[in-house]
Each structure stands twice: as structure tokens, then as C-alpha cells.
Amino acid sequence: MTETTHIQTTPQGDGAKQHSPEYRVAVDSLRGLRQDLIHDAFAYRPLPGRRTDGRFARRLPGRLREYTAWTPHALIVAAALISLALATVDTGGPAVLTGLFCAVPVLLTMVRPVGAFWASMVSTPIVAVLGSRWGEWPWAPGGFACHLTVLTVVAMRTRPRAAGWMWVLTGVYALLADAGIGPTNTYGTNSGAMLVISAMILLCVTVWHTRRHAEQEVTAQQTVTAHERSRRTLLEERTTIARELHDVVAHHMSVVAIQAEAAPYRVENPPPELEKAFATIRENAVAALTELRRVLGVVRAEDYQVPDAPQPTLADLDGLLANVREAGLTVEKTVTGAVRELPQGVELSAYRIVQEALSNTLRHAPGATARVEIGYVLGGLGLRVVNDPPPNPSLVKPSPGAGHGITGMRERVTMLTGEMTAGGTEDGGYEVTVFLPVALPGEDDA
Numbered sequence: 001m002t003e004t005t006h007i008q009t010t011p012q013g014d015g016a017k018q019h020s021p022e023y024r025v026a027v028d029s030l031r032g033l034r035q036d037l038i039h040d041a042f043a044y045r046p047l048p049g050r051r052t053d054g055r056f057a058r059r060l061p062g063r064l065r066e067y068t069a070w071t072p073h074a075l076i077v078a079a080a081l082i083s084l085a086l087a088t089v090d091t092g093g094p095a096v097l098t099g100l101f102c103a104v105p106v107l108l109t110m111v112r113p114v115g116a117f118w119a120s121m122v123s124t125p126i127v128a129v130l131g132s133r134w135g136e137w138p139w140a141p142g143g144f145a146c147h148l149t150v151l152t153v154v155a156m157r158t159r160p161r162a163a164g165w166m167w168v169l170t171g172v173y174a175l176l177a178d179a180g181i182g183p184t185n186t187y188g189t190n191s192g193a194m195l196v197i198s199a200m201i202l203l204c205v206t207v208w209h210t211r212r213h214a215e216q217e218v219t220a221q222q223t224v225t226a227h228e229r230s231r232r233t234l235l236e237e238r239t240t241i242a243r244e245l246h247d248v249v250a251h252h253m254s255v256v257a258i259q260a261e262a263a264p265y266r267v268e269n270p271p272p273e274l275e276k277a278f279a280t281i282r283e284n285a286v287a288a289l290t291e292l293r294r295v296l297g298v299v300r301a302e303d304y305q306v307p308d309a310p311q312p313t314l315a316d317l318d319g320l321l322a323n324v325r326e327a328g329l330t331v332e333k334t335v336t337g338a339v340r341e342l343p344q345g346v347e348l349s350a351y352r353i354v355q356e357a358l359s360n361t362l363r364h365a366p367g368a369t370a371r372v373e374i375g376y377v378l379g380g381l382g383l384r385v386v387n388d389p390p391p392n393p394s395l396v397k398p399s400p401g402a403g404h405g406i407t408g409m410r411e412r413v414t415m416l417t418g419e420m421t422a423g424g425t426e427d428g429g430y431e432v433t434v435f436l437p438v439a440l441p442g443e444d445d446a
Helices: 021-038 062-088 097-106 112-129 141-157 160-178 189-268 272-299 314-326 344-364 402-413
Strands: 330-336 369-377 380-387 421-425 429-439
Touching: 021 112, 021 160, 062 097, 062 141, 062 380, 062 429, 097 112, 097 141, 141 160, 141 189, 160 189, 160 330, 189 272, 189 344, 189 402, 314 330, 314 344, 314 369, 344 369, 344 402, 344 429, 402 421, 402 429
Parallel strands: 330 369
Antiparallel strands: 369 380, 380 429, 421 429
């Protein structure tokens, strides 16, 4: 028999009480008010300048373009002057004092935005009492323009939640002012106009904030996507190069294994040590070939098919040029230097570079003329593929590809520790120049 005891614990103390959702919402709201409008209300936050590389600023001359960076500051100063003029014209009190009370909060938005809102809230009743004996309440004309400008600028420089709190505090002040506090010799109240106009402006600013935040997120996502696409393109090109070089390396390892197996039969009565050494060489060559095939299986795609023909070399370049000419590209080949046999990896890379360069010419410069220059020099192989500008640029269509061409060329050149430059020519064409170093026979052991 098993006895189960249920123990119920009761929270002790006020801190363990479960508050209602309404209470938590109210506490969070007050915490947001304190964070947005009270905490560091007079913190120094200078207004940044406008970007000088915008759509319209780029069209301006150099000197005038630099001045466009001060456009936000100039607009705020203009708004301060308008508030100053409205406060000093047709006023029943000290014009200079009321003008300063209206202009200073607007100017303060450039350095202390939240503090400018509180300064406007303090100056509003002062300007209304001193500025006009027979006018609207609770905002005098200068105070109306001042507070509306401050709300707009501060909302643009803070978060939408802070703009909402500023509008709520403005409404609370309007209700208190219309409840009988203030002069009675006024033409009427303008609280409704202030709340309606400011609500519309703050709504527009909030939409602007939301759209700007969305554009920033889209830009950041596009940057990440472009970076990932570049990395994927790079890995794809390296995988392609690894598949092609597998045939070259496998051929050499197979030759080593066959020669090591046949070498003892070429010597009459070879010593056992020699037979054992050649057997070890053959075993290592076969093991390396097995591991190479295993590595190729890792990087091989599902749709990859092993080529039937051996990998191409520079000796097969004439066939490539013939195919390109049949596709409509006029191409010429020039060979300088003493033609000699190069390592198969260099031959393969040189062939693929020329092939990709000519493919780019067909794609991006239809109807142009191309030249392929091959130079056999003492320290390696030089390649130069250059095409003229297309005769009819309107026929050039944007390529939706991921841009594997130049990336693949650079990967092949980097693999062989070579050098490559690619870019437009002065006449509007395009040029690819490559140098692939090849060690001399006597330098292999150095």
C-alpha cells in the first residue's frame, strides 16, 4: 500500500502575489514613459547631418553638395524663426521674451530632443499668458507653431512609443487647460486643432519610421543573402575544380602504380630489397588513389556524371574556338614563345579560363570580336582574352546568373599561385589577363 501526500504551498508576502494583466500593462506603460521621456531627458544627442550621396544630392556640384549635409539644421532654424515671428507679432506682452520662449525649444531639438519637448511644455502656458490678452487658449500662435514643430522633430528623432507619450501628455495638458485653468477673456480653445494636427503628423512620422526600419531590414537581409550567395558560388567553383583535377591526379597515381609493379621485371635477378621497395611504392599509390576517389565521392553532386573523355588541354583549344565561331563570335588566336608541354593541371586551368572568358563574351558582348593570346615564357604561361565593345549594346540582356565566371577563374589562378586581372578597356570592351607560373625542370627540388 502506497500513501501519497499532497503538499500545497501558499505564497507568502506581497511580492509573491499574482498581479492582473491590466496591472502589468499599466506598470509596463509607466516604465516605458519613464524610460523614453524622463530617463536622460536632457542627454546630449546632436542632430546628424544629411547624407550627401542621396538621389538628389549627387546631381549637385561638389561645393553645394557639401552644404546639403546641413539641410536638417537649416529647416529647424527656419521653423524657429517662424515661431519667433508669430510670437512677437501682435502680442500683448514682452515680445522679446515670448519670442525666446518659442524659439529656444525648437532650436533645442538639434542637441537635446526630449529636453526640447519638456521645454516646450513649460513655455506653452507662459507664452499663452504673456503673449496675448485677447486670443486663443491654451496655445498662442507662436506657442502653437513651436509645440507642433517640437513634436514633429522629436518624433522623428525618437521611437514611435516616445511620440505616443508626447501626444498623450499634450492631450492631458489640453484637458487641464480647458477645464477652467487660465484666462477667460479668450476667443476660444485650440486644443482640438492641436491634438488633431499633431496626431496626423505623428501618424505620418510613425509610418515613416516603420518604412525606414523595414528598408534597413531588407537591406541587411540582402547583404547577408549576397554574402551567402558569394560563399556558395565560391564553394561550387572549388568543388568543380576538385572534380576536374581528380582525373589529372588519378592518372598520375595510376601511372606510378603501374610503373612500380612493372619495374622489378625489367631487372634480371633484382635484389629482394628492391622488389620490396617497389611493392611498397605500388601499395602507397593504390591507397592514395582509393582515398582520392573517396574524397571525390564527398564533393560529387547527385547529378554529377564522370566524363568519358579525358580532361581538355591547350591542344584542344582549336576545337573550342571552332565551336565559338559557330555560335557567332569572331575570335582570333595568337601564340608566342616556344610551345612546350606543361603540367596537366596548368593545361586544364588555362583551357577552362579561356573557355569561360569566351562564354562571357558571347553572353555580355554579342556580335563583338575577341582575341585569345597565349604566351609561353620562361617562368610560366601567359593568357590574355580581350573583346571589343558590342556593336549593338541594346541587344545585351542582363544575366540572372550568380556570377560564377570571374569567381571560377580567380579560384583556378589562386590554386596555381598565379596572377589575374579582369576589367573593362578604354574603348568599352573587356579584358582578362592571367599569368600561371610553371617551375622549370631543375627547380622542382628547390
